[in-house]
Amino acid sequence: MWYFLMSDAFTFGAFLISYGTIRFSQNYWPNPNEVFNAFPGAGHANLPLAFVSLMTFILIMSSVTMVLAVHEGHHMNKKGVMKWLFWTIVGGFAFLACQAWEWTHLITGEHAVLANGKIELLGTTVTQNPWGTRLDATQASQALLNTPHDILVKLAGGHHHEMGHEQLAAMNDAQLRNMIDLTETHVTTAGPVAFGGYFFGITGFHGFHVFSGVCINIIMLIMTSNNVFEKRGHYLMIEKAGLYWHFVDLVWVFVFLCFYLI
């Protein structure tokens, strides 16, 4: 197990280092505090790093429950192993759910971006990145002049929730432009495209590890409840599954570091 984990560490290391190389080769890179500032149920409140802190806490916590399961295994306590394995699995699912929400939020969250002289609404995907530098007021109002009707409707709707879509769509472009507050709507340039690819690629690969870890833990739980380890006389398999699970936590320490903190 240790040698598999070492090889996996090199795989993750290579991914993260390649991300670092690309980031160092760019003159501009998005600030994580601005990209990751949302929290489920908090609307548009600016809460940088809050959600990812919760995810980190969940993963550290599930690492603790795993080590407690291994500990109970040493004492041949089947009930204790099952209890702590169960909580580890719950933690794993909680983390995956958080990641699913985060991805959805990034992909579907639309931001005003200057593209070909007009404003477009873009989400964060592997082919587009709305997290560029902010335009000043004159550049932004210039871009607004070339922006098509449907996007103006969406932008104006962002400020005026009291008005229905039909009501806004019926207005002409000049009226809509007057309704858009450029100090509130941040128009940016497009950011480096590689950002999305690396973020989704690496957190996705980590998420895949979490998912397989959860599957392994579920198998361990079923085997424990079927007295497999009791008959075998030791709980070494739990220890091996635990090594894998801690490794997943370990990788998160570095993913958290590279994408969210620095």
Next chain:
Amino acid sequence: MEQHTHTSSEVTYHHEPAEGTKRIWKTFWLLLGITLVELALGFLMYLTHGSLGTGIVLFLKGVIVILSLAKAFYIVSIFMHLGDELRNMIMTIVVPLTLFIWFIGAFLWDGNSYRSKRNRYNPTTEQFAPTPSIEKRDSGIVPRL
């Protein structure tokens, strides 16, 4: 061989974290504490946004990297019990990982050199502008993050 009381040949070495769960919880609080300090530093960089010098920002990021390495050490040695293994076993894992020192250094250097070359490149003349003076090159090494 007679000492082998276990039923499986897999068991060759006993790793018993003797003290019980106290050490596990201690490590948990330690990890949580380090994470909170990291977040505090992250917020500090966010709130002072741009008003800090690049040197200080780089220093804070360095502190965060070192704290993360400390977290990694505690997870591996306490949670994964690597600290309780045989010394030679530990070495077969840790020694190959030192390759990362070269790996990280070389590739970040590469990315940075690509950036500075591209910034000096003139596509119409297909020439590189001369290397900036020493002072400018120093600030060029600091990546704009």
